[in-house]
Amino acid sequence: MQCPFCGDGPMVRETKDMPYEYDGQETVIPHVTGDHCQACGEWMFSDRESDRIAAAMLEFNRRVVAARN
C-alpha cells in the first residue's frame, strides 16, 4: 500500500508502544498496530484500532484529572 500522506513510501504493518502525554503526565499505550510509512513516518490505523487508542487516551486523561483533585 502506498502512503496517502506523502504518496511516496510503502506502508508497513507494525506494532509498537505509543507514548502519550496529557497535562505533563506521560504514559504508554501498549501494542498499537497500524501501517507505518517508511518514507515520511506517518501512521495510519484501522477504525477499530483508532477507537481503542482514543479510549486509552481518554481513560488516561480521566486518571490524570482524578489524581489532581
Ligand SMILES: [Zn+2]
Ligand atoms: Zn508517507
